[in-house]
Amino acid sequence: MKKIKKHKVRIYQDSKELPFYNYKRIIQTGDFFYMVKGYEAGDRIDFDASELEKKFDSIIQDFALSQDTKNEDIINYSNYLIAVNEIGKLEIVLQIIDLVVDANEKRKALNINEDNETIKDLLSKIKVQKNEDPIIQKQKIKDKIQKFKNQVEKAKSSILKSEKEEEEIEYDIDEQYISVCLGLEIHVDPKLISLYEFGVMVKMLVSKVEAINKSNNNAR
Numbered sequence: 001m002k003k004i005k006k007h008k009v010r011i012y013q014d015s016k017e018l019p020f021y022n023y024k025r026i027i028q029t030g031d032f033f034y035m036v037k038g039y040e041a042g043d044r045i046d047f048d049a050s051e052l053e054k055k056f057d058s059i060i061q062d063f064a065l066s067q068d069t070k071n072e073d074i075i076n077y078s079n080y081l082i083a084v085n086e087i088g089k090l091e092i093v094l095q096i097i098d099l100v101v102d103a104n105e106k107r108k109a110l111n112i113n114e115d116n117e118t119i120k121d122l123l124s125k126i127k128v129q130k131n132e133d134p135i136i137q138k139q140k141i142k143d144k145i146q147k148f149k150n151q152v153e154k155a156k157s158s159i160l161k162s163e164k165e166e167e168e169i170e171y172d173i174d175e176q177y178i179s180v181c182l183g184l185e186i187h188v189d190p191k192l193i194s195l196y197e198f199g200v201m202v203k204m205l206v207s208k209v210e211a212i213n214k215s216n217n218n219a220r
Contacts, residue, residue, distance in 0.1 A: 015063040015196040080155035
């Protein structure tokens with residue numbers, strides 16, 4: 001057992017640096033001190049583990065993007081935020097239309113021409129079917145709001161479903177590593193490759209499987 005002082009702590013900065021073995025140990029044990037270069041189980045590290053966890057999460061996110069991984073959670077959350085934002089804008093437009101309609105009623109009483117320029121200007125800035133009749137226009141906006149509300153509910157449902165599935169799935173990194181090695185018919189010491197290099201191995205296996213499937217389909 002050794003003690004690594006804070007000023008001597010060196011942290012892995014990206015997936016090309018982080019050894020696959022360390023990644024595997026973090027996944028299996030939750031010990032984020034494996035983010036520290038030279039760390040071995042039992043070593044005493046004078047460093048905030050939460051900072052190491054943040055760095056690890058950052059590396060994994062960058063790694064996922066580098067592997068062209070489709071992140072459904074990000075897509076669903078983005079759709080959720082977009083829909084909520086659009087609902088807010090459209091509801092403000094509805095309120096302004098009500099104010100303009102009310103003002104026009106008062107104009108009529110005073111024999112003053114209606115002024116719908118504000119409504120036209122607002123409608124030019126949003127994607128919604130246009131209509132000269134304010135009542136019909138309001139309904140079209142309400143229909144659009146309902147569409148976005150449905151999108152919000154759909155995104156929320158997908159996010160909750162994804163979270164539930166993640167809780168139920170038992171992730172065995174050793175099994176994945178062995179499967180990749182068997183598929184490529186090679187053995188690589190996990191201490192000698194980085195997380196990034198493991199990702200390359202996964203891509204190679206995917207390409208190999210696709211090539212085999214293509215060959216089998218052509219042979220039929």
